Amino acid sequence: MSNTPVIAAVDGSEHSLKALEWARAAAVRHGAALLIAHVLPDHAQLYAGRRASLHDPAQPGQFADPVEERIRALLGGGPELPDGIRYESLEGSVPEALRVVGSGARMLVMGSRGRGGFATLLLGSNSRAVATTAPCPVVVVPHAERSAAGGGEAGGAGGGGDPYGAAASAGRVVLGLHAAETPDDVLAFAFTEAAARGTAVQVVSAYAVPPAPTMVIDSPFAVIPPEGLADEGDGVPAEREMLRAQTERLAPYRERFPDVPVEQAAVPGDAAGRLVDTSHTAALVVVGRHHPRRRPRSLLMGSVANAVLQHARGPVAVVPALTDDA
Structure with missing residues (x-):
């Protein structure tokens, strides 16, 4: 034990x-x-x-x-x-x-x-x-009242249907990732949880450049495996760059946890809203505690972690930087 x-x-x-x-x-x-x-x-x-x-x-x-x-x-x-x-x-x-x-x-x-x-x-x-x-x-x-409530008010998703691909997150550990700055401890926690559960890690990152409005409104985000990142794909440049940054950052964890399937998703703008949407069906949503540009030991919580804690419909893990070099 x-x-x-x-x-x-x-x-x-x-x-x-x-x-x-x-x-x-x-x-x-x-x-x-x-x-x-x-x-x-x-x-x-x-x-x-x-x-x-x-x-x-x-x-x-x-x-x-x-x-x-x-x-x-x-x-x-x-x-x-x-x-x-x-x-x-x-x-x-x-x-x-x-x-x-x-x-x-x-x-x-x-x-x-x-x-x-x-x-x-x-x-x-x-x-x-x-x-x-x-x-x-x-x-x-x-x-119980919060987890049983409908999804219409969460993350601005609107009522009804399956908002932003939430069903695709069913039973998975969902990781909110800033590819360049999320501490390694956060990734390690998410992969360890997925390995213990025998489930996949779904990685969600946001990019700053939004696509056309018709792509934002009522459209699910795409979950793309690494092999789907060929240069001739249809994704917008910012989305494709984010997915490539994810792939590079996740490589050590794929090697460390070879039995854990990994699904990657890049979304425009609002990471917190999309993570809240996935919380309806995810086994666990994992976020880092601090805003990536704050000191790791800061006592202030980042806006994404705070928003997910406030509105998620399922369990949320808030992970601090546990090591000095994280």
Whole structure:
């Protein structure tokens, strides 16, 4: 079993329990341990601090964690958790506590919205803060209402039909790639996930020069294999240059993961909207955390990662630059 755990952040809400299911399956796929982490609410932390300061032996030694009791009931019903799974109660603010525990983790999985916030909120403040600051990849699993909603409002795709070729992404790991500047860690995460799932990686990049309006409106993007990049093809020059840049950047990963099929797609202009569209059917959408022109260690999230987190209908992995040379 891998010594780099998958972490599931839970707060007892149905949203976090859905994320726990996703994390448990990921731990099985990767042969990794599963750590279930719950950041205690403020009143529990205040109680612990008060008891420690008063040194009152008459008070209970610990504040009962009802979330732990629920998790144990869900996973086995007994006092012992199944092998390879442990539970940990954390103190501090949610982003900071999860940032600390996430150091060295394979990934940290959480729901898109917890107990607090508005019912219509697409992304909770804690989910966004953790995705922005955690030292490991963060997978955000959307809540049921968001994942079940129709595609008409996502990414400006319009209602009905199969927007921008979303069906072509069914079951795949979709990678948002800036061919020149996305860190290697992001590509490695996407290919590792696809290999563990036994599925393909679909690579989506955007180019700046738009084609004619008739090509943009209600037209699916093309998924093109490398052998389809002959000079006499019909693609617009900017699209063909983007596909060639993709092919060059992906070459080491094709060699490293020879059993993972790769599909390439170049789209005009709006990378975030197209990635949101693919999220309806993709197994996972993978994006880098930072804007490619920002410092790798910046605490600001890039606009593409932020937009995909806000609107995706399926799980999204936000991957930071994990190495100094990434």
